[in-house]
Amino acid sequence: MPDWITRAVEGVGRALTVRPGGPAAVDGGGPSQDSGREPLYAAAIHSWNLAFVSTDRNGVITGWNRGAENLFGFGVTEAVGCDVEAVLRPYRDDEKGMLRQQFLAGQRIPNFPMVGFTKDNTPIHLAFDISPLRTPDSEHVGASAIVRDVTEQRLAEELFGLAVEACPSGMMMIDRGGRIVMVNREIERLFGYRRDELLSRPVELLVPANMRGLHVALRSEFARQPESRKMGKGRELIAVRRDGSEFPVEIALNAIHIRDGLLILAVVVDITERKQNEKLKDEFVATVSHELRTPLTSISASLALLAAGKVGDLPPLAQRLVTIARTDGERLVRLVNDILEIERIESGSVLFQFKHVSTRAVVEHALEANREFADQAGIKLRLEPSSKQGEVLADPDRLAQVVTNLVANAIKFSQSGEEVVVSVDEDESRVRMSVRDHGPGIPEQFRQRIFSKFAQADGSNARQKGGAGLGLSIVKQIVDRLGGSVGFEPALGGGTVFFVELPRAARSEREPTVDDAVPLAVALHTETERTRS
Amino acid sequence: MSGLRVMLVDDEPFIRELVEISLALDPDISVKSCASGREALTEVDQWLPDLILLDVMMPDMDGPQTLTQLRERNGTAGIPVVFMTARAQNRDIVHFLTLGAVGVIPKPFDPVGLANEVKQYAAPAAANMGGVGVG
Numbered sequence: 001m002p003d004w005i006t007r008a009v010e011g012v013g014r015a016l017t018v019r020p021g022g023p024a025a026v027d028g029g030g031p032s033q034d035s036g037r038e039p040l041y042a043a044a045i046h047s048w049n050l051a052f053v054s055t056d057r058n059g060v061i062t063g064w065n066r067g068a069e070n071l072f073g074f075g076v077t078e079a080v081g082c083d084v085e086a087v088l089r090p091y092r093d094d095e096k097g098m099l100r101q102q103f104l105a106g107q108r109i110p111n112f113p114m115v116g117f118t119k120d121n122t123p124i125h126l127a128f129d130i131s132p133l134r135t136p137d138s139e140h141v142g143a144s145a146i147v148r149d150v151t152e153q154r155l156a157e158e159l160f161g162l163a164v165e166a167c168p169s170g171m172m173m174i175d176r177g178g179r180i181v182m183v184n185r186e187i188e189r190l191f192g193y194r195r196d197e198l199l200s201r202p203v204e205l206l207v208p209a210n211m212r213g214l215h216v217a218l219r220s221e222f223a224r225q226p227e228s229r230k231m232g233k234g235r236e237l238i239a240v241r242r243d244g245s246e247f248p249v250e251i252a253l254n255a256i257h258i259r260d261g262l263l264i265l266a267v268v269v270d271i272t273e274r275k276q277n278e279k280l281k282d283e284f285v286a287t288v289s290h291e292l293r294t295p296l297t298s299i300s301a302s303l304a305l306l307a308a309g310k311v312g313d314l315p316p317l318a319q320r321l322v323t324i325a326r327t328d329g330e331r332l333v334r335l336v337n338d339i340l341e342i343e344r345i346e347s348g349s350v351l352f353q354f355k356h357v358s359t360r361a362v363v364e365h366a367l368e369a370n371r372e373f374a375d376q377a378g379i380k381l382r383l384e385p386s387s388k389q390g391e392v393l394a395d396p397d398r399l400a401q402v403v404t405n406l407v408a409n410a411i412k413f414s415q416s417g418e419e420v421v422v423s424v425d426e427d428e429s430r431v432r433m434s435v436r437d438h439g440p441g442i443p444e445q446f447r448q449r450i451f452s453k454f455a456q457a458d459g460s461n462a463r464q465k466g467g468a469g470l471g472l473s474i475v476k477q478i479v480d481r482l483g484g485s486v487g488f489e490p491a492l493g494g495g496t497v498f499f500v501e502l503p504r505a506a507r508s509e510r511e512p513t514v515d516d517a518v519p520l521a522v523a524l525h526t527e528t529e530r531t532r533s
Numbered sequence: 534m535s536g537l538r539v540m541l542v543d544d545e546p547f548i549r550e551l552v553e554i555s556l557a558l559d560p561d562i563s564v565k566s567c568a569s570g571r572e573a574l575t576e577v578d579q580w581l582p583d584l585i586l587l588d589v590m591m592p593d594m595d596g597p598q599t600l601t602q603l604r605e606r607n608g609t610a611g612i613p614v615v616f617m618t619a620r621a622q623n624r625d626i627v628h629f630l631t632l633g634a635v636g637v638i639p640k641p642f643d644p645v646g647l648a649n650e651v652k653q654y655a656a657p658a659a660a661n662m663g664g665v666g667v668g
């Protein structure tokens with residue numbers, strides 16, 4: 001209760017003329033020293049919009065201001081002289097007599113709750129701040145109370161409680177010591193426990209025995225550094241039901257700071273179905289991969305044998321047709337590989353093996369691998385001689401793929417006779433690998449979506465250049481996983497520079513394990529991959 | 534007898550035919566094709582190949598399972614096995630090598646160079662077999 005109200009109530013004590021007579025004082029308040037102002041106080045209180053009620057020591061109403069009239073609908077003449085419970089009428093039978101008891105208790109009672117009725121029988125949630133009234137010589141003569149209508153607040157609280165209860169995700173609060181302090185209905189349903197079997201139990205009850213140690217460690221870590229983890233960025237864990245069965249869950253965590261410390265709100269979602277779908281998708285991808293590549297293998301091998309003249313010489317026109325079929329067959333193989341590749345990276349089922357590598361060494365290797373493609377297109381492919389080593393912590397195969405895709409893209413958009421230059425620069429914290437072409441540049445309207453899947457500058461260009469627009473998308477996916485960034489800018493003197501920036505790694509750092517470098521969710525995916533292959 | 538005896542195991546008839554044609558370009562190589570891992574396990578004792586070309590994804594018994602069976606049996610444990618597969622990313626290759634394969638030929642394969650590739654895998658393995666013995 002705000003101070004000013006307290007003071008006002010105490011003032012009320014002094015101001016009231018309590019029947020059958022004599023000045024009154026509130027507990028702790030001194031004897032009235034300014035009885036001349038009492039009528040003024042009384043007038044002030046009477047005009048309050050806050051409801052004010054006072055009773056004598058039998059619970060009979062002696063004071064009833066305009067605020068009380070407005071709140072309850074009873075006029076002062078109707079209320080004064082009646083029993084306080086006869087007017088306010090407790091809603092619940094088991095609360096009958098309690099309000100009168102509070103008024104007669106002779107002590108201050110803040111925030112006493114009761115549901116009563118207004119004159120037109122509307123239920124109303126009330127909160128009473130009660131103070132005893134005493135005469136200057138401490139005779140207990142009754143009590144006064146400020147009464148507030150808290151109906152809306154209660155309904156809001158009730159609504160909030162119902163919402164938590166009805167939430168389709170499991171919600172649970174845990175204290176700093178890992179004990180469960182709140183659960184909603186979905187938690188009961190998910191885990192098969194009744195609420196009273198969970199409250200004040202350690203949350204590890206819901207974790208399989210072999211993971212409890214790990215869970216305690218994770219929980220302590222979170223309590224030390226509570227950062228919100230949203231759904232989708234949360235952890236995937238295995239949970240255990242009352243009957244011992246296990247199921248996969250995703251957990252989002254939020255720290256809630258309260259007066260006595262920290263509570264952790266955990267939102268728990270059962271991801272059994274999602275996991276099943278992922279498994280189906282993986283199987284689908286494996287099947288499609290096999291089903292697409294098998295005929296492609298036959299087609300390209302047949303054409304290769306024909307083209308090589310291994311089954312007899314072909315007439316020139318037939319030779320030309322076989323070459324066309326072969327070229328586009330190879331293109332189809334690359335497309336299938338790209339689609340499968342991006343799906344695997346996106347689904348997180350590709351394990352990245354992080355090692356200390358020299359970006360320059362990776363680039364040199366990738367340039368050699370693309371030399372033939374460049375020669376065929378009449379493009380001069382070279383490494384800038386001033387390139388640095390560019391030590392990074394990355395998966396060398398994936399980094400090579402990034403270089404290859406950027407170089408292939410640069411070659412594709414260059415004219416015969418032009419040059420593609422790759423360089424590696426570094427500063428104290430970052431390594432920058434750049435691929436520069438002298439091509440036509442990137443159309444303004446295409447820049448936004450250049451790293452999206454199946455992005456092509458325009459339809460006619462796609463037909464002219466080939467490719468499904470997956471190369472740069474794969475680059476982006478890989479660079480994201482490597483903890484770096486990718487971008488492009490117009491090059492001085494025409495053309496475009498695509499660049500990849502990665503955190504620079506010092507040689508002296510210890511070789512990290514895979515778990516160091518990838519988030520837990522990724523590690524879990526790779527675990528399933530390993531068991532599958 | 535001179536010449537290299539290659540057993541091919543693949544469930545796809547066209548692939549079998551094309552591998553046969555490709556290897557037949559080299560007169561030193563003789564080929565026997567099997568349509569399944571099981572058929573290969575039945576035939577291998579009779580035919581005694583110098584090298585086995587093994588598909589990975591096959592119904593019923595896949596390539597790695599076939600390899601395991603070959604390794605567990607006397608007489609076939611030392612025959613070098615090369616996987617032919619569309620799953621030939623670096624880490625897949627590492628995985629196949631740890632299973633005991635001597636090499637991996639990615640699909641789509643180069644039919645013109647296939648015979649040479651197979652011979653290269655067979656040569657060091659044959660040398661090893663002389664030294665190490667079988668079983």
